[in-house]
Amino acid sequence: MIINGVQIDDTFAEAFNMRGTRVIITAQNHKWAYNAANAMTGFATSVIGCGVEAGIERELTPDETPDGRPGVAVLMFAMGSSVLMKQLENRMGQTILTCPTTAAFSGIEGNERINLGKNLRFFGDGFQISKQFDGKRYWRVPVMDGEFITEETTGMVRAVGGGNFLVLASSQPQALAACEAAIEAMKKIPNVIMPFPGGVVRSGSKVGSKYKALFASTNDAFCPTLKGLTKTQLSPDVESVMEIVIDGLTEADIRKATFVGIEAACKIGSANGIKRISAGNYGGKLGPFHFHLHDIMNDKTLGGEKA
């Protein structure tokens, strides 16, 4: 498959079951909502080292938030419910409770509920106040700037993590430009986040290592400086590879984001150094979700038929 001169590999991304939640963070203005959300989603690029993968899903206008203030929606994913709950509480306590003017609310329904402010309330040292509105319980915790408002729980749903695609380009600036274009387009898709810095990861990994202590190491087959040393996947004209990892609430959300991202990257085209689009997988044996690139780019419901 070729799109605008860019070769789309006949391969697939392999993704996994995860648990996900959404938190709505509001503040006096968007600046402080982002300050809180950026802190909450910091150091949350990969479950391997961070426990969770988190990111800002989108900005919310005052009429979209429970308390009528500007806000942002944050998505957070983990491999299990207990990790997700623990990480959420820790991050809430250290980054939302502490941030001036913020409040936190549940952003998703779900049969399973996990703690949002349920335990944070004890910071109020007995002065905290519970209020129930429209069947939802909120906590008012007195803090030095006034009151911190948080909903008691948020929903937790089954989600999908680890969707991905690789951009192979003639140079590092060209690969980055294509990824930036892809991220810009993918940010408009609801229910997904791209958890790495700026949405892009340069250190794609393979399973295993020559060092016994490590269970993952650099993906040497896609490292351009190792072309002559390993069983490379790169042609001589590829000098840089970058990856976009996608976590989403459903398989369909990841398919849509993958399509939009690849489409945007391919718009830059081979004339501007974008040579191939590929994807990372483990042979299809580890993850139950397989996102075949050709299938996605041909999907009419996603706006396909580009081949």
Added chain:
Amino acid sequence: MSALTFSLKQELIQKLDVSPITPDKLSDKNIGEISATLLWYGKQQLRADNFFLISGLDTQNIVFDNCSAKVDYIGNGMKTGRIIVNGNAGAFLAFQLQKGEVTLNGNAADFAACAMAGGLLLVNGNVGDYLGGALVGDRKGMRGGTVIVKGNAGERTGDQMRRGLILIEGNVGSYCGSRMLAGTIGVLGDVDDYIGYGMKRGTLLLTKTPKLHATIQDCGTHTLPFLSLMFKSFRNLPSKFSKINQNRVQRFAGDVGNDGKGEILVLQ
């Protein structure tokens, strides 16, 4: 299907307990069985058709017409459906109401919404003492649901209230929110002395600064963001409270004489 209507035939001398007449208790009964429902009248039990002209079929919508202050326990423990009362109601209106709606087009006696747990009680008139209070001997009053009173309320409104919402558009007697444990009471009119007496927790929302006793403490004027959430939840209620949209209040706390952390918020 027309509402199942109970029209009071004559003036009552004794108190009449109509607790068996609720949508859930009558849902599987035909008109004959409904007419034969036994009601306590003073010390004796008599058939419902001794007191009421009964018409209509829809047991989920019950109407009491020409009702009087001698008719107690309307909507007792109701779990579903709707009751409309035209005329006055006696004591224990919506007693232990769990779900559904009770609308009174008239005045209610004491202990309305006593031990109420859910649902909506709308009173287009006045209510007596102990609105949303506890049953005598119980330690907790109303524990859920919403009460809207278009007129005035008597003394001890929300006494030992545990949860839920009471909105009163008129005036309220003394000891409003006494021994309150949690929940919210809003009053648009005046309140009498000793508001929040012995209050442990909960919120009293007022539009005018009341006369306060010594153990209610002034915490200053604040903009409280939770009020936006609260007033948003009022938007669909049939009450003047649905029009309020401000979150600047003077906050009083207490009753410190009872180690209480309740609050009286006066809209500024």
